[in-house]
Amino acid sequence: MILHIDMDAFYASVEERDNPSLVGKPVIVGGSAEGRGVVAAANYEARKYGVHSAMAAGRAKRLCPQAIFIKPRISYYAEISRQIRDIFEQYTPLVEPLSLDEAFLDASGSEALFGSSAEIGRQIKRRIRTELNLVASVGVAPNKFLAKIASDLRKPDGFVVVEPDQVQAFLDPLPVGRLWGVGKVTGQVFDRWSIRTIGQLRQLSRETLDDLFGSSGERYWQLAHGIDDRRVTPDREAKSISNETTFAEDIAELDILRAWLVELVEQVGRRLRRHDIKGRTVDLKVRYADFTTITRSMTLPEPTNITQDLLNAGVELLTRRLPSRPLSVRLLGFGVTKLDDSGRTQQQLFDQPDRQRNQELDRVADQITAKFGKLAIRRGARLEKEED
Secondary structure, three states, X not given: OEEEEEEOOHHHXXXXXXXXXXXXXXXXEEOOOOOOOEEEXXXXXXXXXXXXXXXXXXXXXXXXXXXXEEOOOXXXXXXXXXXXXXXXXXXXXXXXXXXXXXXEXXXXXXXXXXXXXXXXXXXXXXXXXXXXXXXXXXXXXXXXHHHHHHHHHOOOOOEEEOOHHHHHHHHOOOEHHHOOOOOHHHHHHHHHOOOOEHHHHHOOOHHHHHHHHOOHHHHHHHHHOOOOOOOOOOHHHOOEEEEEEEEEEXXXXXXXXXXXXXXXXHXXXXXXXXXXXXXXXXXXXXXXXXXXXXXXXXXXXXXXXXXHHHHHHHHHHHHHOXXXXXXXXXXXXXXXXXXXXXXXXOOOOXXXXXXXXXXXXXXHHHHHHHHOOOOOOOOOOOOOOOOO
């Protein structure tokens, strides 16, 4: 069984925990509503007004004028994320982080020590609450896809177990939009066929789905039948390290996309450095509103785990290597492949003084974050960026 553990409104919940006077009030973590800020997270009180992550802060302010805006403390959140991961790793080494606030775990090999996977999920959820005073939603299921849906089904503070013999009973009543990859355009196709639930979709043949969606048809057929063969892959064993985010609302503004890219790059860089791994090829993934997905890659002169090196390449791919399209972006992803953990000293092909300075900045930032997480260490173009 696979666990998907997702922290509820993570950034906002951390701020509420540290400042109890915020509890019960709409809280938005992000940039200034007066500048070109972006919503990084919103608590459930703010979400009642239609506020969501990736929304322009100015619009969020119009939707919820009484909201309390707080600048993100990404380094602090990263430190708390490490504390959460420490709890995970006391139960299983098979932890695959997706971002600061969610991860997949495979606890099958630990059941003899700690009980069933469901019991392990309950223990982890309880420890996060008692030790960190935060709330996680947990899904336990036979594969990643099902576990992810399960964790999201009863948020906040959810706990859902899908037994192997209950997969179709679990999936069939759910709206077809729960399937990965079903966006606005795909949903319109399903509407024309009067397909509202996963159970209705499951009645379609593979051939029909192939005709409707081309290469994506096979994936929809598998997901509708609860099939997902991907295994949980820890960072150290991965052939690539990546992170991506699907926006609640499509984004057209390049400044906002760059701000999100910064956070994705920093998370990937920290994961590389945590395991003393470097990568040579940088990948950018963009999914547009019509669900067209484009990837672009750049091979660097040498392997690196320096955030600034990765960010420079990511910005180049985002701003200069993508085709000109009028559509907004639905998903943004950043990853590093061709990983190297040999530790060999490579010939320095980058500008040496700048490279050494950036390496030292990463080292100090990682060190301070590990020891003094409450200190805010911010990179210039991050989510709270208001000037450019």
